[in-house]
Amino acid sequence: MTLAELEAEAKRCIRCKLASTRTQVVFGEGNPKARLMFIGEGPGKEEDLSGRPFVGRAGQLLTRIIEQGMKLRREDVYIANVVKCRPTVDGLGVRDRPPEPDEVAACSFYLKKQIELIAPEVIVTLGNPATRFLLNTNEGIMKLRGKWHSYNGIPVMPTYHPSFLLRHGGETGNTPHKREVWNDIKLVMQKLGLPV
Numbered sequence: 001m002t003l004a005e006l007e008a009e010a011k012r013c014i015r016c017k018l019a020s021t022r023t024q025v026v027f028g029e030g031n032p033k034a035r036l037m038f039i040g041e042g043p044g045k046e047e048d049l050s051g052r053p054f055v056g057r058a059g060q061l062l063t064r065i066i067e068q069g070m071k072l073r074r075e076d077v078y079i080a081n082v083v084k085c086r087p088t089v090d091g092l093g094v095r096d097r098p099p100e101p102d103e104v105a106a107c108s109f110y111l112k113k114q115i116e117l118i119a120p121e122v123i124v125t126l127g128n129p130a131t132r133f134l135l136n137t138n139e140g141i142m143k144l145r146g147k148w149h150s151y152n153g154i155p156v157m158p159t160y161h162p163s164f165l166l167r168h169g170g171e172t173g174n175t176p177h178k179r180e181v182w183n184d185i186k187l188v189m190q191k192l193g194l195p196v
């Protein structure tokens with residue numbers, strides 16, 4: 001199966017209840033041969049409307065980390081989420097919520113296959129749902145971030161979700177959590193042999 005075939009299958013997926021409330025499936029995007037893959041939680045409002053991952057406010061911060069921080073182009077990496085459809089409270093499309101275990105389980109087929117097909121050298125998980133799913137743990141991001149872990153032999157660096165950074169300190173300023181993310185990102189750059 002190719003990535004394009006997997007995407008076509010995801011676009012008509014009805015494996016979980018999120019299928020009935022989504023506008024668009026947000027499969028993921030980027031270089032199908034990326035050395036680096038970012039995995040977030042799930043689409044928000046802007047992503048659900050556009051069909052693209054990380055295009056809202058958190059996405060703009062992630063894009064700055066990739067382009068201004070790492071000096072890579074967004075299209076050189078691959079960006080995906082644990083769930084491909086937007087989870088909202090009561091399915092009403094107003095307030096986002098984290099994906100529920102049955103939704104993560106139903107969608108896991110797509111993410112696992114994506115990772116297998118892209119075969120990145122390094123994975124960065126953003127926040128708790130992605131980190132817990134990939135590392136198969138209930139441990140929290142505070143404890144797991146900043147250290148190397150592994151998924152099927154691929155090095156995994158968990159770090160804070162950009163939404164968390166926005167909630168704790170806003171877009172600007174050198175907050176402690178931003179410094180922690182930058183520390184984690186530098187470890188990733190070193191692992192990939194990028195100039196730090």
Ligand code: URA
Pocket residue numbers: 040041042043044047052053054055056058059081163
């Ligand atoms: N937050 C996520 O986790 N993923 C997105 O695609 C957008 C916001």
Ligand code: URA
Pocket residue numbers: 064065068069070178179181182185
């Ligand atoms: N570059 C920075 O300066 N800070 C970050 O958090 C990420 C990239």
